[in-house]
Amino acid sequence: MSFSRRTAQLLHEDHQATVAVIESLDQLIAKARKKAPDISDPKVQKTLKNAGGAIEEEISQHFAFEENELFTRLEDMGDVGIGEHLRSEHRALLPLGQSVAELARDALANGFTDESWPKFRNVAAELIERMLAHIQKEEMALLPALEDLLDAETDMELSTAYADTH
Amino acid sequence: MNIPGSFLGGAQDRLLPASIPFRFFLSASVFHVLAWAVLFLAADDLAGYRGGTGLVLAAIHLATLGVLVMTAIGASYQLLPVVTRRPMARNWPTRLSFWLLLPGICAMTWGMATNALGAMSLGSYLVTLGLFVFAVLTADNLRRTGGIPEVSAHVWLALVALAVFVLIGLLLIRDLETGFLADHQGLALVHMIVASFGFMGLLVLGLSLVLIPMFVLSRSLPARPGWAQAGLSVLALTGFSTGVIFDVPPLQWLALAPGFAAAACYLWLMRMALKTSMRKRLGLPFVLMRASWGLLVLTLVMGALTLTNIGIPNGPALTGFLLVAGWLLTFLTGVLQRIMPFLASMHVADESGLPPLLSDLSAEGPLKIHAVCHLAALAACSFGILLDLTLLVQVGAALGCVGAVAFAGSAGYVATKLKRQASSN
Numbered sequence: 001m002s003f004s005r006r007t008a009q010l011l012h013e014d015h016q017a018t019v020a021v022i023e024s025l026d027q028l029i030a031k032a033r034k035k036a037p038d039i040s041d042p043k044v045q046k047t048l049k050n051a052g053g054a055i056e057e058e059i060s061q062h063f064a065f066e067e068n069e070l071f072t073r074l075e076d077m078g079d080v081g082i083g084e085h086l087r088s089e090h091r092a093l094l095p096l097g098q099s100v101a102e103l104a105r106d107a108l109a110n111g112f113t114d115e116s117w118p119k120f121r122n123v124a125a126e127l128i129e130r131m132l133a134h135i136q137k138e139e140m141a142l143l144p145a146l147e148d149l150l151d152a153e154t155d156m157e158l159s160t161a162y163a164d165t166h
Numbered sequence: 167m168n169i170p171g172s173f174l175g176g177a178q179d180r181l182l183p184a185s186i187p188f189r190f191f192l193s194a195s196v197f198h199v200l201a202w203a204v205l206f207l208a209a210d211d212l213a214g215y216r217g218g219t220g221l222v223l224a225a226i227h228l229a230t231l232g233v234l235v236m237t238a239i240g241a242s243y244q245l246l247p248v249v250t251r252r253p254m255a256r257n258w259p260t261r262l263s264f265w266l267l268l269p270g271i272c273a274m275t276w277g278m279a280t281n282a283l284g285a286m287s288l289g290s291y292l293v294t295l296g297l298f299v300f301a302v303l304t305a306d307n308l309r310r311t312g313g314i315p316e317v318s319a320h321v322w323l324a325l326v327a328l329a330v331f332v333l334i335g336l337l338l339i340r341d342l343e344t345g346f347l348a349d350h351q352g353l354a355l356v357h358m359i360v361a362s363f364g365f366m367g368l369l370v371l372g373l374s375l376v377l378i379p380m381f382v383l384s385r386s387l388p389a390r391p392g393w394a395q396a397g398l399s400v401l402a403l404t405g406f407s408t409g410v411i412f413d414v415p416p417l418q419w420l421a422l423a424p425g426f427a428a429a430a431c432y433l434w435l436m437r438m439a440l441k442t443s444m445r446k447r448l449g450l451p452f453v454l455m456r457a458s459w460g461l462l463v464l465t466l467v468m469g470a471l472t473l474t475n476i477g478i479p480n481g482p483a484l485t486g487f488l489l490v491a492g493w494l495l496t497f498l499t500g501v502l503q504r505i506m507p508f509l510a511s512m513h514v515a516d517e518s519g520l521p522p523l524l525s526d527l528s529a530e531g532p533l534k535i536h537a538v539c540h541l542a543a544l545a546a547c548s549f550g551i552l553l554d555l556t557l558l559v560q561v562g563a564a565l566g567c568v569g570a571v572a573f574a575g576s577a578g579y580v581a582t583k584l585k586r587q588a589s590s591n
Contacts, residue, residue, distance in 0.1 A: 019383055019444040027446065079253070081181030085512045085521070092520040126523065132383070132445070133511065133524050140380045141180070141248050148251055 006159035007070075008146040011062065015135045018058045021050045025100075026128050029121050036117035039107060051124070052104040059097040061165050063090045069158055070142065073149050082141050089134045096127040180247040184513035184584050186260050190240025191506055192581055193268055195574040197232025198499075201225050202543070202570050204279065206563035212487075212547075213480045213554040217354045219286075219342065224279035229490050230361060231271045231293060237498045238369050239263065239300050242321075244509060249317055249376050252310045259299050266296030283343055290339050294332050301325050316392035320372020323400060327364030331357050349413075356407045362489050363425075364403050370497060371395055371432050378436060381451075381504060382443035391431045398428035415473075422470050429462055450530075450537055454500030457541060461492035484551045491566070492544055499540065499573060503533050506580045514587040527583055529576035536576070539569030 003009045024047045028037060037044045067090065071083035103120045112120065150158065205212065208221030215222045243260050247253045254260065274289025276282065305325060308318050334357040341347040375392050379385070405421030408414070436459060440448075465488040472481030507527035516522050546562030549555070 015383075016444065023444060023446060030447070079180055081512075085181070088515065088519070089521050129523050129525060130521075133508065136380055136383065136508075137512070139383070140376070144249075145180075145251050 003143055003147065005146045005150055005155045007150060007155050007162065008143040010159055010162055011066070012139070012143055014058055014062050015139060017054060018131065019135060021047075021054045022128050022131050025051055025124055029124060029128075032117075032121075034118075036112035036114075039111045045108065048104040048108050052101050052108065055097045055127070056101040059090075059094055063094065065162050065165070066090075066138075066142070069162075070146065070149070074142075074145065077149065079145070082137075082145075086134070086138065086142065089130065089137075093127070093130055093134060096123060096130065099123050100127050180251070180253045181512060182244050182247070182254065182257060182260070184510065186257065186264075187240040187244045187509060188506075188581055188584065189261075189264050190236045190243070191502060192577055193264075194233045194236040194240070194502070195570075195577040197228050197236065197271065198495075198570040199567060199574055200275075201228035201233060202563050202566035204228055204275075205547075206560055206567060209550070209559040209563055210556045212559050213483055213551045213556075215483045215486075217351050219278050219281045221279050224275045226486070226490065227271070227275050227278060229495060230366075231267075232275070234362075234366050234490075234494050234498055235297075236267065236271075237502055238366060239267070241373070241501070241505065242300075242304060242369070245373060245377070246304060246307050246321070249314060249373075250307055250310075252307055254303060255306055259303055263296045263299035263303070266292050266299065270294075270296055283339075286339055286342070290336055294336065297328060297332055301328055314376065316389050316396065317372045317375050319393070320368045320375075320396050323396060324365050324368035324372065327360050327368060327403070331361035331365055334360065349411075352410050352413070356410050358486065359406060359410075360403060362494060363399070366494055368396070368399060370494070371399065371428075374432070374436065377501065377505075378439045378455075382439055382448060383445050384439040385442040387435050387439060391435050395428045395431035395435070398424040398431065402428060418473060422466070422473070426466055429466055433459055433463070450533055451500040451504040454496050454503075454537055454540070458493050458497035458500060461488055461496055461544070465489045465493050478552075480551050480554060484548060487547060487551060488544075491547070496540065496544070499536065503528070503536075503573070503576065506577060510580050510584050514584055522583075527580050529579040532572040532576040532579070535572035536569040539565045539572065543569060 003012060028044060028047045031037070039045065039048075067087060071087060074080075074083045100120070100123055103116065103123065107116065107120065146155075202225075204221055204225040208225050211220060211222050217223075243254065270289045270292025272289070273285045274293055277284070277286025277289055304321060308321055334353055337347065338350065338354055338357060341350050341353075347353060375387055379387055402421045402423075402425035405424065406418050409417030409419075409421060465485060468478070468481065468485045468488055471478050472485050478484070507524045510527050511521050511524055514522055514527075543562045543566030546565060547559050548562075550558030550560075550562055
């Protein structure tokens with residue numbers, strides 16, 4: 001998707017980056033299945049490094065921005081349901097993202113054990129499923145709505161403030 | 167507990183109560199079973215079918231009005247406000263349209279099956295009123311739209327096709343009572359083409375421009391081929407219908423060119439969406455959607471071959487079957503199994519107040535059974551029609567029926583989760 005509002009475009013680029021990380025995580029799990037992946041493999045290392053950094057960063061900054069600056073504006077317009085639902089998804093995603101990031105960093109430092117791999121796999125699988133559905137909803141219902149929700153001046157203010165947090 | 171659905175109902179809210187789309191989806195699931203069951207009973211008449219009342223006509227309308235139209239209306243009511251960024255003006259007329267359509271389809275198809283003209287007429291009036299309410303609501307939403315213009319254009323054109331096929335449908339039923347039409351069969355063909363390629367086809371082509379990129383997380387699709395597919399579709403529909411009404415075969419032939427070109431634009435756009443998709447594993451719904459795109463091409467090729475009179479056995483019946491059960495039914499069951507859990511997840515929460523996983527709202531087993539049975543049913547019925555083998559059509563219809571029951575089971579599973587949630591709050 002492409003958007004005329006800069007704020008929507010920045011959030012869309014965040015989504016693209018997150019989907020890339022989530023997809024590589026998905027492939028890692030699909031390929032390894034029950035057997036823990038080889039931590040010395042550079043591809044595995046790259047995926048875990050991204051999972052350890054990008055997801056957590058995306059979740060904390062991106063979610064906070066949406067909740068504080070966008071959902072409130074949607075709700076002021078009377079469009080309550082979608083913002084409320086996305087907020088509840090954030091509540092589910094936040095601990096999952098933090099947990100995956102923590103487990104990925106631990107795996108990079110110490111490798112996977114028979115106990116840590118199934119735990120990582122289960123938490124990451126839930127994160128993948130929830131995150132993809134969440135991004136699909138935001139791409140369809142939130143970002144296009146910003147075209148009407150934000151005037152040019154507000155768009156510039158918000159997008160500049162958001163870009164500065166990255 | 168903080169439930170998103172409980173906040174709904176405001177006039178400005180784009181998220182409708184779950185009960186609105188789901189009543190259409192569940193009815194479609196039941197009509198789906200009935201359509202295959204009636205086709206099983208009509209198996210002996212299917213291959214040579216050239217029009218007229220009876221079980222075949224009832225099966226066709228159970229599939230088209232019962233499954234395709236009900237699914238399209240339920241999905242449009244929820245998707246259009248999101249796409250156009252304008253909420254529905256009121257929610258109650260959406261429910262009214264359902265309560266007109268449901269008994270209308272039942273009475274109409276019963277009348278068709280039993281040759282009861284009174285029931286058929288009564289049903290057709292109710293269906294017309296239900297579709298009128300849908301058309302008014304949709305037109306009102308599009309009129310206030312700030313959404314994607316090429317998608318809105320498809321929906322506007324679909325509404326024009328809706329008006330045309332409903333008018334012709336009413337004339338055809340009136341003709342059964344009075345016999346005033348000079349060419350009943352020709353007008354019936356136009357009715358079928360405008361309803362399936364025009365109304366349903368344009369909705370499929372238009373909403374795919376938004377739905378497919380969203381499902382696969384791809385780049386946005388270019389506008390020009392979107393406009394081209396709409397224009398070419400209208401050209402093909404107008405040319406073919408005019409050719410049939412005024413009995414000008416060369417015009418029917420000429421109309422095939424824009425028809426194939428419209429399909430080419432659509433398939434190119436869908437290929438582009440898949441090519442730029444950020445998702446690698448797209449799952450079972452996309453097996454059905456990809457199959458439906460192949461069946462669209464097969465339908466057009468079979469239609470062209472039938473026009474040439476080169477001796478394809480039972481060409482008209484085979485083309486109609488591939489169009490309704492092949493392209494449209496396969497595509498819509500693929501879409502439906504993708505959006506039902508998606509929409510349901512926006513209205514339910516688990517014990518901790520968080521939205522459930524989509525996989526917890528999907529019944530994977532029954533959906534796999536449906537996909538296998540549906541594709542096998544298409545193959546068996548197609549060869550049954552081609553070879554004029556009643557037994558093969560019966561086997562296909564029975565497989566279709568098993569698949570439809572499994573599909574209804576999965577729809578019921580999602581609805582039960584929704585209902586359980588509603589009653590626990």
